[in-house]
Amino acid sequence: xxxxxxxxxxxxxxxxxxxxxxxxxxxxxxxxxxxxxxxxxxxxxxxxxxxxxxxxxxxxxxxxxxxxxxxxxxxxxxxxxxxxxxxxxxxxxxxxxxxxxxxxxxxxxxxxxxxxxxxxxxxxxxxxxxxxxxxxxxxxxxxxxxxxxxxxxxxxxxxxxxxxxxxxxxxxxxxxxxxxxxxxxxxxxxxxxxxxxxxxxxxxxxxxxxxxxxxxxxxxxxxxxxxxxxxxxxxxxxxxxxxxxxxxxxxxxxxxxxxxxxxxxxxxxxxxxxxxxxxxxxxxxxxxxxxxxxxxxxxxxxxxxxxxxxxxxxxxxxxxxxxxxxxxxxxxxxxxxxxxxxxxxxxxxxxxxxxxxxxxxxxxxxxxxxxxxxxxxxxxxxxxxxxxxxxxxxxxxxxxxxxxxxxxxxxxxxxxxxxxxxxxxxxxxxxxxxxxxxxxxxxxxxxxxxxxxxxxxxxxxxxxxxxxxxxxxxxxxxxxxxxxxxxxxxxxxxxxx
Numbered sequence: 001x002x003x004x005x006x007x008x009x010x011x012x013x014x015x016x017x018x019x020x021x022x023x024x025x026x027x028x029x030x031x032x033x034x035x036x037x038x039x040x041x042x043x044x045x046x047x048x049x050x051x052x053x054x055x056x057x058x059x060x061x062x063x064x065x066x067x068x069x070x071x072x073x074x075x076x077x078x079x080x081x082x083x084x085x086x087x088x089x090x091x092x093x094x095x096x097x098x099x100x101x102x103x104x105x106x107x108x109x110x111x112x113x114x115x116x117x118x119x120x121x122x123x124x125x126x127x128x129x130x131x132x133x134x135x136x137x138x139x140x141x142x143x144x145x146x147x148x149x150x151x152x153x154x155x156x157x158x159x160x161x162x163x164x165x166x167x168x169x170x171x172x173x174x175x176x177x178x179x180x181x182x183x184x185x186x187x188x189x190x191x192x193x194x195x196x197x198x199x200x201x202x203x204x205x206x207x208x209x210x211x212x213x214x215x216x217x218x219x220x221x222x223x224x225x226x227x228x229x230x231x232x233x234x235x236x237x238x239x240x241x242x243x244x245x246x247x248x249x250x251x252x253x254x255x256x257x258x259x260x261x262x263x264x265x266x267x268x269x270x271x272x273x274x275x276x277x278x279x280x281x282x283x284x285x286x287x288x289x290x291x292x293x294x295x296x297x298x299x300x301x302x303x304x305x306x307x308x309x310x311x312x313x314x315x316x317x318x319x320x321x322x323x324x325x326x327x328x329x330x331x332x333x334x335x336x337x338x339x340x341x342x343x344x345x346x347x348x349x350x351x352x353x354x355x356x357x358x359x360x361x362x363x364x365x366x367x368x369x370x371x372x373x374x375x376x377x378x379x380x381x382x383x384x385x386x387x388x389x390x391x392x393x394x395x396x397x398x399x400x401x402x403x404x405x406x407x408x409x410x411x412x413x414x415x416x417x418x419x420x421x422x423x424x425x426x427x428x429x430x431x432x433x434x435x436x437x438x439x440x441x442x443x444x445x446x447x448x449x450x451x452x453x454x455x456x457x458x459x460x461x462x463x464x465x466x467x468x469x470x471x472x473x474x475x476x477x478x479x480x481x482x483x484x485x486x487x488x489x490x491x492x493x494x495x496x497x
Contacts, residue, residue, distance in 0.1 A: 011053050018046035018221045026178025035179045043220030050220070062224075066215040074198060074214075078205035085202055089245040091115050092252025095122060096448050097459075098146040105241065119143055122255070125262060147255065148456060151445035152484070159490035166343035167404050171491030177222065181435065184428060186222065188435040192254065192443055193225050199253035201228040203246045209235055243462055247455045254444035261437035268430050272415070273309040275423045281327075282414035289335045289356070290410045299328035300413065311413050321364030321407070335364060336411045346402040348393040349384065355405070357385040366405065373401065450480040451488065457481055 025038045044061030051058025056065050077085065094102030094115040106112045123139045141149045158171035177185045197214065204211050210231040217225035235243060279300040284291050300308050303317045304324050317323055321337045339355045349355075357363055358372040359382045376382055377399050384393040384401075396402040417423035448456035460480060465473030 007053055011050060014046055014049050014053065015221055018042060018050075022221065023178055023183065026183060032180065036174065036176060039176055039179050043222060045220075047218065047220040050218075061220055063218040063220075064215060064227075065218065066213045066229075071201075071211070071214065074201040074205055074211070077198075077202045082206045085206055085249075086245065088256065089203055089249050089252055091118055092255065093244055093248045094146070095119055095255055096146045096248055096251055096444075097148050098142070098144045100144060101146065105244075122259065125259065146448070147251065147445045148448040151449050152487075155449070155484070155487040155491060159487045162490055162493055165404055167406075168494065170494040172488065175439075182431060184431050185435045185439070187432045188439050190223050191436050192257075192439045193223065195253050195257050195440070196250040196443060196447070197228045199249040200230075200246060203249040204228065204230045204235075207238060207242045207246060209238065209246065240462060240466055244459060247459050247462070250455055251444040251447045254440040254447070258437050258440035258444060261433055261440060265430065265433045265437055268426075268433060269312055271426070272312055272430075275418060275426045276310050276415040277418045278416045279308050279311055279314070279413055280416050282412040284412075285408070285410040288338060288410035293332050293334055294327070294411060295329070299416075300325060301328070302326035311415050314413055318409075319365070321368070334411065337364070337407050337409050339363065339366065339369060339405045340408050341403045342406045343404040344402065346393065346396065348391055349386070349401065349403050353386040353388060354408075355384060355386055358382060366407065369401075369405070373399070450477065450484050452481050452485070 021042050022039060025035055025042065028035065030038070047058060047061030047063055051061075051063045054063070056063050058064065090106065090111065091114075093105060094112070095118070099112070099116050099119065102112050102115050106115070120143070123142055126139055138150055138153070141153050145152075155171065158168070161168045162171065173180055175181055175185065175189070177183045177189070201211055201214060212229045212231060214228045216223055217227060230246070235246065238246075281294050281296050281298045281300065283296055284294050300314075302308060302325065303314055306313070306317075308314060314323075318336050321335065321339075323334050323336050325332050325334055335356075341349050341351055341353045341355070344351055355363060355369065358369055359376065361368070361372040363369045363372055373382065373395070376395055378395055378397050380399075381392050381394045384391050393401065415423070447454050448459075450457045450460045457477065457480075461474065461477040463473075464476045467473065468476060
């Protein structure tokens with residue numbers, strides 16, 4: 001068969017075969033490492049074949065599909081919303097690097113005051129959503145140093161934890177739909193990267209900078225990125241503020257779409273009770289105290305005296321680690337999570353033990369354990385109850401137990417659908433929305449870090465060259481890039497250990 005005359009047939013055949021193999025692996029029972037490795041091989045191999053068949057530029061399974069897609073949308077926005085786009089881009093620079101950077105760019109002006117108010121409103125979303133950030137300290141970091149500061153702080157703080165606290169989980173995870181995240185995330189990725197690059201293109205057109213092409217980056221059959229290719233030589237000749245607007249536009253748009261999809265997600269989540277008729281127990285961990293008290297399929301009517309309409313109603317209560325439940329089988333007090341020792345420097349406590357009480361007080365959460373131990377001092381001996389019985393445990397020189405603990409969920413709840421199809425469709429839409437706002441925030445933040453090939457690195461390069469001269473500024477930017485890459489690699493260490 002002539003491959004050249006039947007390109008469309010073979011491209012379709014290879015794409016279908018790669019899709020089938022990819023999802024067969026993704027939904028298999030292999031462990032995550034095997035899934036990841038086999039998926040990378042499938043995507044890389046299919047990408048190389050599809051690149052050759054299509055004639056598109058390709059490297060090691062990555063296919064660069066160039067074209068002029070999106071130009072009409074870019075021109076429309078640039079023509080009708082130029083002022084708004086510039087204003088949002090300027091706000092994005094302050095949001096990205098903090099109010100002090102905004103002060104440096106715009107001075108003590110009305111614009112800076114508006115930016116400060118906008119940033120407060122932006123971070124108010126985090127205070128209203130405690131599951132996104134645990135401490136208002138990070139909000140203060142974001143206000144002073146922007147999304148860049150939050151991203152860098154997380155990398156540095158987690159790198160330190162990995163180097164000093166045994167069994168610390170990795171701080172980074174590869175996003176592979178169907179393997180490390182649900183397959184539906186493919187749709188979220190498309191939205192996120194298109195929004196990012198469209199914003200770059202719009203600002204290029206507004207600032208009269210020629211856009212050579214735009215396109216899509218594929219790894220095999222999966223879209224992993226998009227791009228807008230401006231005239232780099234002409235861009236280097238623009239005023240600094242214009243360059244900064246163009247470079248920061250991508251993260252700005254991701255931050256704004258994070259807000260949009262977060263609000264949409266919060267709204268949609270309130271509709272969940274319309275699609276479910278109740279909540280039941282999906283599974284109970286076999287070696288838990290809850291195993292003898294709850295059974296799969298048991299209906300949940302109330303938790304801590306509050307009626308339960310959907311699984312979402314149980315999110316906040318379960319954080320305490322214990323629930324007073326009214327079920328189809330009666331009223332029960334259930335330990336829904338347990339504190340498990342995952343590493344220990346204390347001879348009295350072993351890895352794998354679960355702590356049920358300390359100093360005579362029942363503990364259901366890390367906060368409970370801290371409170372129970374806090375009244376004791378270094379060297380004191382306290383009673384600890386685990387599944388192995390009651391133990392006399394000596395506190396270390398810091399008045400701590402000297403163990404690393406993990407909170408293990410013992411019970412999994414599920415929504416009981418009124419209509420399986422409608423609930424499945426609603427769940428799909430909600431999942432895409434949730435991952436879209438999550439990935440928008442992640443991309444907005446990571447893209448601002450001085451990692452090589454990010455917009456953040458180029459912004460730092462522009463600013464440092466302006467402040468210290470071309471040669472010295474380039475060296476400082478390169479050093480910052482190396483430091484950030486080093487932190488990123490440390491965050492990935494647990495994957496290999």
